[in-house]
Amino acid sequence: MTDLTPRTALGATAARNETIGAYLIEENTELGLASVAIPAETIPPVLFGLTLPKPGHLTLEIDGKFAIWTAPNQWLFATDGDAHQDCAALVKSKIAMAYITEQTDAWVAFKVSSQTSGQINTLLERLVNLPETATDTGKATRTNIHHMSVFVLRPTSTQVTFLGPRTQAGSLWHVLETTLRQQRANSGALS
Amino acid sequence: MLIPHPLLGLRDAQEFTYLGDATLLNRPDPQSETADAAFHDYVYLRDNPAGVHRELWFHDAGDRSWLVVTRDTTTHEILGAELARDVKLGITA
Numbered sequence: 001m002t003d004l005t006p007r008t009a010l011g012a013t014a015a016r017n018e019t020i021g022a023y024l025i026e027e028n029t030e031l032g033l034a035s036v037a038i039p040a041e042t043i044p045p046v047l048f049g050l051t052l053p054k055p056g057h058l059t060l061e062i063d064g065k066f067a068i069w070t071a072p073n074q075w076l077f078a079t080d081g082d083a084h085q086d087c088a089a090l091v092k093s094k095i096a097m098a099y100i101t102e103q104t105d106a107w108v109a110f111k112v113s114s115q116t117s118g119q120i121n122t123l124l125e126r127l128v129n130l131p132e133t134a135t136d137t138g139k140a141t142r143t144n145i146h147h148m149s150v151f152v153l154r155p156t157s158t159q160v161t162f163l164g165p166r167t168q169a170g171s172l173w174h175v176l177e178t179t180l181r182q183q184r185a186n187s188g189a190l191s
Numbered sequence: 192m193l194i195p196h197p198l199l200g201l202r203d204a205q206e207f208t209y210l211g212d213a214t215l216l217n218r219p220d221p222q223s224e225t226a227d228a229a230f231h232d233y234v235y236l237r238d239n240p241a242g243v244h245r246e247l248w249f250h251d252a253g254d255r256s257w258l259v260v261t262r263d264t265t266t267h268e269i270l271g272a273e274l275a276r277d278v279k280l281g282i283t284a
Contacts, residue, residue: 040276055198055199055254056198056199056200069254070254070255071254071255071256072198072254072256072274072276129203129205130202130203131200131201133200134199134200141199141253142252142253142254143202143206143252143253144205144206144252149251149252
């Protein structure tokens with residue numbers, strides 16, 4: 001039997017992480033994803049105890065599961081630590097009236113964490129062209145970063161996760177890495 | 192330029208793609224007897240007003256919704272934005 005070794009989106013055998021200044025970037029290779037769309041004018045279902053969020057928001061995590069609003073009547077359901085599972089089948093087992101598509105290997109997730117919320121806000125100021133209210137704690141939104149379409153998730157004040165297209169994993173990592181290095185260099189120059 | 196997305200608030204125009212005149216929502220009935228003339232007008236003829244204009248924008252790098260944006264072509268002032276779906280269904284003006 002062929003002995004295959006799974007590779008991450010960045011081409012390695014293990015998830016990448018790097019500390020730059022006060023920030024830690026971590027690749028999350030264990031995030032299972034499925035998109036959920038419901039017919040217009042139907043009531044959003046409760047999924048694994050999650051009330052599907054309103055525009056621009058994400059839910060709190062329950063047992064590693066959370067949901068992100070992506071479009072009218074459409075959400076991205078995520079289950080952390082379960083990338084090897086069939087995420088779409090998991091969701092389908094709970095909702096009948098919905099259009100569900102597996103999204104697990106379509107996206108890469110890079111989590112940036114820091115000591116203070118101010119540090120995350122400073123990073124977002126450089127990365128996204130959005131008002132601060134759009135990336136407050138509990139918010140999740142899609143926008144452009146260096147011409148890439150990326151979801152910006154802010155589950156807690158000291159953490160932000162970027163969901164980018166898997167095919168652009170290297171470019172997205174590069175953006176985060178170079179921005180943080182530049183930020184570190186600037187703060188060194190100022191102090 | 193900022194577009195006031197009805198669900199997500201002010202968003203940079205860079206997140207959007209412009210399609211054109213919002214009259215594109217009013218597609219003629221292909222079964223009607225005057226379909227040829229109606230489709231000629233629908234496909235080729237546009238008003239080009241100096242002033243208030245209703246136009247379709249796609250939130251490409253956002254929630255992927257189509258908006259009807261009302262814009263003043265002489266000042267580039269954005270006067271409002273609605274979901275194109277709501278406009279088509281007659282939910283808003």
